[in-house]
Amino acid sequence: MTTSFWHGFADMHTVKDHELVIREGDGAWVTDVSGRRYLDATAGLWYAVAGHGRAEIADAAAAQMRRIAAYSSFGAYTTEPTVQLAERVARMAPMPNAAVFFTSGGSESVETAGKLARRYWDVMGQPEKRIIVNREHAYHGMAALGTSLAGIPLNKAGYGTLVADTVQVGVHDLDAVESLFAARAPEIAAFIAEPVVGAGGVIPPQGDYLLGLQQLCRQFDVLLIADEVITGFGRTGQWWGSQRYGIEPDMITFAKAITSGYVPLGGVVVGPRVRAPFWDEPVPGAIFRHGYTYSGHATACAAGLANLDLMEREDLVGRVRALEPAVEREIGRLAASPLVGEVRTVGLTAAVELSAEARAANPGAADAVVAAATRHGVLTRNIRGVGLQFSPAFVVTEDEIAQIADGFDAALREVAAG
Numbered sequence: 001m002t003t004s005f006w007h008g009f010a011d012m013h014t015v016k017d018h019e020l021v022i023r024e025g026d027g028a029w030v031t032d033v034s035g036r037r038y039l040d041a042t043a044g045l046w047y048a049v050a051g052h053g054r055a056e057i058a059d060a061a062a063a064q065m066r067r068i069a070a071y072s073s074f075g076a077y078t079t080e081p082t083v084q085l086a087e088r089v090a091r092m093a094p095m096p097n098a099a100v101f102f103t104s105g106g107s108e109s110v111e112t113a114g115k116l117a118r119r120y121w122d123v124m125g126q127p128e129k130r131i132i133v134n135r136e137h138a139y140h141g142m143a144a145l146g147t148s149l150a151g152i153p154l155n156k157a158g159y160g161t162l163v164a165d166t167v168q169v170g171v172h173d174l175d176a177v178e179s180l181f182a183a184r185a186p187e188i189a190a191f192i193a194e195p196v197v198g199a200g201g202v203i204p205p206q207g208d209y210l211l212g213l214q215q216l217c218r219q220f221d222v223l224l225i226a227d228e229v230i231t232g233f234g235r236t237g238q239w240w241g242s243q244r245y246g247i248e249p250d251m252i253t254f255a256k257a258i259t260s261g262y263v264p265l266g267g268v269v270v271g272p273r274v275r276a277p278f279w280d281e282p283v284p285g286a287i288f289r290h291g292y293t294y295s296g297h298a299t300a301c302a303a304g305l306a307n308l309d310l311m312e313r314e315d316l317v318g319r320v321r322a323l324e325p326a327v328e329r330e331i332g333r334l335a336a337s338p339l340v341g342e343v344r345t346v347g348l349t350a351a352v353e354l355s356a357e358a359r360a361a362n363p364g365a366a367d368a369v370v371a372a373a374t375r376h377g378v379l380t381r382n383i384r385g386v387g388l389q390f391s392p393a394f395v396v397t398e399d400e401i402a403q404i405a406d407g408f409d410a411a412l413r414e415v416a417a418g
Helices: 055-067 080-092 106-123 144-148 174-187 209-219 272-279 298-313 316-330 332-336 356-361 365-375 398-416
Strands: 022-026 029-032 037-040 099-103 131-135 166-169 188-193 223-227 251-254 266-270 340-346 349-354 387-390
Touching (some): 037 398, 080 266, 106 188, 188 209
Parallel strands (some): 131 166, 188 223, 223 251
Antiparallel strands (some): 349 387
16 A cells, blocks of 8 residues: 655655554564564654653643643743643753753754854844854754754755854864864854764764863853753763763753653753843843744643653663663674674664675665564664664663664674675
8 A cells, every 4th residue: 555644764756655554562662553563673763762652651641631732832821731841851951040942842952942042142242153063973853954954964965055154063073173163253153962973873972072072162152052852861871961971061952752752842951051141131132032832732741741750760761871781782792793884882872883895885785784674573774874773762671682683683694695
């Protein structure tokens, strides 16, 4: 049967006749409409950290819908779960006196943080500070600003200039950052960086890169935005990737794990510097004229509260730390495959990158391995065209991690054998 649903990041010439339709999930497993079960190596799309089928999150959302599903957050209006979740996230934030602006997902969160950075400098009397700097391999969503900040070339190809005044530097190149700041700091509003590059290939920072980046941002008066849409809420073994790497950014974008993906929700944690002229200081005209229909959606926030309750009660972030050695051991053994060039792991996340030689010999190798893994009962995805994503639910067991590694290994062997 040919679908009418246009899939994201898909060649619909092929996908329209070959959908894999998922019916249900339980923990780290999902089941398709034919009844076949698969280990979900990606937690949906990095987000189902509490696992699939957690009834208490669904029950919290249903109970909120029965009271009031949603209400506008524009002007003075809000709802109880919106206020409660904002207070909770602010208390969890790795910076003091934070404010929380809610969105519907990660792309909107990046858009919000970028606009707020530019608006901040405008109300501070420096409207010329407009440039936002990003890194090679970065993924910052697919709205206009996020597309313009893409460090993955194919994600911005063919769209022209959507948002001007963006500049890219190498993924670990602090010298390039310092040179850029020295030359153009009066024009630069912010630097946006994922603590661990996610969709660009699961690339952890080298050494003290993030501390060095924070120092340069402070030295040259540039705002630092940590894009934690993937790393926020436990993926690296701390509540925030910023905590794992010892930085205190001016803003943090988040989404995905805040609700374990049960209801779309995202946001921006805004630190004291950026908050001040809009909240605390009498700056004439300092209003952030920005928002979305579903900002602070009551049902989404109720789901977020239930998800955080569950995560704290089961110490799922501590579980990530405990499982990290198993990830290093089980996923790390795939480096012995003749197709694999490198395996990178951090927390409960990894990338199995195919070698440049394997990709040159077969440009479709990564997609072929993904398809083979599906046949071996493991669902993963091709990240940046170079390899396999590993980012399961935090409830995954060591045995299930080993099963995922076995599925990857079988897929690699199948493709290597031609």
